Amino acid sequence: MRTDRYLAEATPSLSRSRVKGLMEEGHVRRNGQVLRSPADLVRPGMRFEVAPPAAVAARPASQSIPFTILYEDDTLIVLDKPAGLVVHPAPGNEDGTLVNALLAHCGDTLPGIGGERRPGIVHRLDKDTSGTMVVAKTEHALATLSADFAARRIERSYLALCWGVLSPASGDLDGAIGRDPRDRKRMAVVDRGGKLALTHYRTLKVARMSVSLIECRLATGRTHQIRVHLAQNGHALLGDPVYLRRIPAAARLLPEPERRAALDFPRQALHAAVLAFVHPATGVTLRFETPPPPDFTTLQRMLFEE
Template sequence: MTKTPTDDFDTDADLDDEDGTPILPGEITVMPEDAGERLDRFLAQRFDGLSRSRIKNLILDGMASRGGMTVRDPSEAIQAGAIYSLNVPEAAPALPQPENIPLTVLYEDSDLIVIDKPAGLVVHPAPGNYQGTLVNALLAHCGESLTGIGGEKRPGIVHRLDKDTSGVMVAAKTELAHTRLSEVFANRDLDRHYMALAWGLMSPSAGDIEGAIGRDPRDRKRMAVRAAGGRAALTHYSTLQIWRLALSLLDVKLSTGRTHQIRVHLSNIGHPIIGDGVYLRRVPAVSKNLPPELRTALLDFPRQALHAASLAFAHPRTGEALSFRTEPPADFQALLDRLDAEAGIGSAR
């Protein structure tokens, strides 16, 4: 949908074309009511589809001008009647390379893509995982529909799931979507639920877990609840089902988004997630309540039994309410089915 330009623009160009690519105004005249505003903030308000940080970097790179003279100070106080222009270079190819990795796509349009991430897929390239990531897969899948984020033709990752956590993820395809979705996640203006299979019985059966999370001082690869030096974290949970007084299937919702938050909080109160090789350090005593073969199957489960089951948010461009839900993957579901079979009940899910 195109937008009608305001009188602030000294141009008759629309702001956005139908696929979300910014259509840049030529010269922008500062109106009296805008005098004194910072240059980067002023331009960010006029260039829908470019974030303020992107605008700031373009100014620093000499891409902005006032009356034909280059301006490099993002904090410059603009004056009424001044005429500015901004040159936005073509988006450069992204450094990660496209890879033909199959994706389960739940929804896609010109602004965003929603997928059901499988367990075992790393989200973003990093040391030791420069290939075979979700970003590589999205580059191949989305191709030319990626219009550029931060000057690169790449997908915008606005939230992450751990490598061995499965479930619903959204990624941005345009800078506008990236900016607005980032705000949505930062402000928690969404509804997101996880399914977790944990050791023991929760008491109470529903409640909150609160505790600041930071790096574990004894192991920098782990996170931990910290009395000092961590960031505030709050997790809500409710019990969906229990088995043999030893296992609980939980619905979990986050009020904050700290690294490994669900895994750390549940482990810290004595209810680590099944299969969590990082935060499950000893065999839980409640496992003795289980038949030997079932106990072995649970202790040998090769990853954390954690699934991002649902995600709901407003579309970053249209405001339309979007909601997605996926069932746990085959290995997780097989474990739940086995628990039901051992207990002689049908699945309650």
């Protein structure tokens, strides 16, 4: 067996790519001698020492930004992300992100991922989408949860307010998703070059044949998947600044002030309500459910007269 593979299996807290990096940096010894070749084969009687250096501070600065914690241990943290909070630093959003907030919250309790003291972002929510997220604290948790997401072993359910009435009331929305060839900042259902995407939906309530409250469950996890699939089928999310390009005809069916409140909703009306997964360290299934934030529930009550 290759040395990098052997050591990765022997030390579950380190990924194979991390082991290779440590070898190349001189942090692995075989029988007392530095070993830099990941492809060398393991033989009986060999003794290996793996000595990862202390995690260095992450490049993003830690910033005290409030967020709601649903669960936390030494392996991971589950949170309720508020709408308006970007998950990861990027051009245009170098700070003030969830990563900055997690660095401030976790501090020195982060063991480090890839040699850097930082949280492991397993999945993302759009800036203006609220709801449940899980973030890894260790390399093993990041690798395990990422694999579970890729294999569709994670339960994810969203609540959405969309224009119009879907027919049938429940079913599937599919279509490969890729970059919109006419606007590279948008995603779209494309004929070529996209990735398979499947969204299961169920209508929960309908207001005046104009707005629907639906539950969406993801079979895949593509960028903007729910937003793209609904818009493609003529049922864009209320408030969606990217995929709702004109006032929908269904809006005429609403009386004032409901129509104005629906048209003026300042973000896509989407909330990640349910998240369930197997804990990568304990093997116990964890399930979390959060209600939508006040702006969503206020609009919902107004439209459905709750």
